[in-house]
Amino acid sequence: MSATQFLHTKKLHTEVRMKDTNKPKVVLITGASSGIGKACATHLGQLGHHVYGTSRRAPETFTIATISSTITMIYMDVNNTGSVKTAVDKIIAQEGRLDAVVNNAGFGFAGAIEDTSIEEAKATLETNFFGTLRVCQAALPTLRQQGYGYIINISSIGGIIGIPYQGLYSASKFAIEGLSEALRMELKPFGVHVVIIEPGDTRTQFTANRQIVEQSKHNPAYKEQFERTLKIVEADENNGVSPEMMAQTLARILNTRKPRLRYPVGAFDQRNVGLLKRILPWSLAERFLMQHYKIQQ
Numbered sequence: 001m002s003a004t005q006f007l008h009t010k011k012l013h014t015e016v017r018m019k020d021t022n023k024p025k026v027v028l029i030t031g032a033s034s035g036i037g038k039a040c041a042t043h044l045g046q047l048g049h050h051v052y053g054t055s056r057r058a059p060e061t062f063t064i065a066t067i068s069s070t071i072t073m074i075y076m077d078v079n080n081t082g083s084v085k086t087a088v089d090k091i092i093a094q095e096g097r098l099d100a101v102v103n104n105a106g107f108g109f110a111g112a113i114e115d116t117s118i119e120e121a122k123a124t125l126e127t128n129f130f131g132t133l134r135v136c137q138a139a140l141p142t143l144r145q146q147g148y149g150y151i152i153n154i155s156s157i158g159g160i161i162g163i164p165y166q167g168l169y170s171a172s173k174f175a176i177e178g179l180s181e182a183l184r185m186e187l188k189p190f191g192v193h194v195v196i197i198e199p200g201d202t203r204t205q206f207t208a209n210r211q212i213v214e215q216s217k218h219n220p221a222y223k224e225q226f227e228r229t230l231k232i233v234e235a236d237e238n239n240g241v242s243p244e245m246m247a248q249t250l251a252r253i254l255n256t257r258k259p260r261l262r263y264p265v266g267a268f269d270q271r272n273v274g275l276l277k278r279i280l281p282w283s284l285a286e287r288f289l290m291q292h293y294k295i296q297q
Contacts, residue, residue: 024048024070025254026095028088030078030135031105033057035204036154036243040102043247045071049254052091054078054105078105078131088138100150100254101139103132103176108169108206110230111213112222120213121168128172129179136183140192147191152253153180154246157200157266160274161285164293165216165229184261195259197249198274200266201240229293241266 027044031037032053041053054076076087092098106128109120132153143149158166159173177196184194216226245265253259264271277285290297 024050025099026050026052026091026097027100027102027254028052028054028091028098028135028139029102029104030054030076030131032073035206036199036202036246037102037104039243039247040104040250041071043244043251044254047251050095052087054087078134079126081134084131084134085138088135088142092142097146098139098142098149100152101135101143102152102154102250103135104154105131106154106172107209107211108166109211109213110165110169110226110233111216112165112219112226113167115215115219115222116168116213117215120211121171124168125172125175128169129175132176133179140187143192144187144190149192150195150254150259151180151183151187151192152195152197152250155180155196155198157198157264157270157273159196160198161277161289163233164289164295165222165226166233181261193259194261195253196262197246197253198262198264199241199246200264200270200273201236202243202246202266203238203240204243207234207237225295229295232293 024047027049029037029041029044029051032041032051033055037053041051045051048070051071053071053073055073056075056077074087074091075083077083088098107124109116109124111120136151139149139151143151153176155176156169156173157163158170159177162170162174180194180196187194216222249263249265253263262274264274287297
């Protein structure tokens, strides 16, 4: 394709995006059976978007439940490439397009990094990072050929700062941040927007579903400190913001022609963690974090 043809095609894609910004979109949301994913699916469905929410809890059939005329739950295991491809292909076959992908599926292990087995570390990255990568790779050919679309990756405040005793979860979210930065630049020429939502502490079932590193249940070197810090983490989450805040942010992004890369969501101090990390000397930021999590200095 010549430079002239490319620019003409890009102009046409831009005109299509401008005309269609406020129209109902076909949106795929992973991990939509609970928490942030469920809130996002419900909110977008109420706004009239055609939402396909995914879950591993669903039977291995394409359509398991139509919650409303615009929300359908489907089976997808983000840890399985074939499962991801099958679900994405069927959505596209049914709808004829895919306007947005929201990568939300994930879970967390809590425990000391020294105690975390390689198997536990791999399980965290398999879902949180490689699951996101699989979904992106399955959806991208269609988004690219359309010349428009959104990939919205749900990161975390733990993707901006390393949270003690959540080290592997933070590592998986740091990886999402780097992936998203690079992918955003790669996809700009094709009119596809890549966006990161960075939730702070949020009231969801994530807290109850968090898994504990097996060795950290017993290792006396960390046990007392780990349990003290985990109680603070859980209290912060249980007193956090509603997942509906993420849903409202997502809806605004889908109606934005030129969205920013990052959208922090949560309490004021958590929304500004990235700024404070850039401004403050790390020694000072570290001291604040250790004080908050009651880690002896």
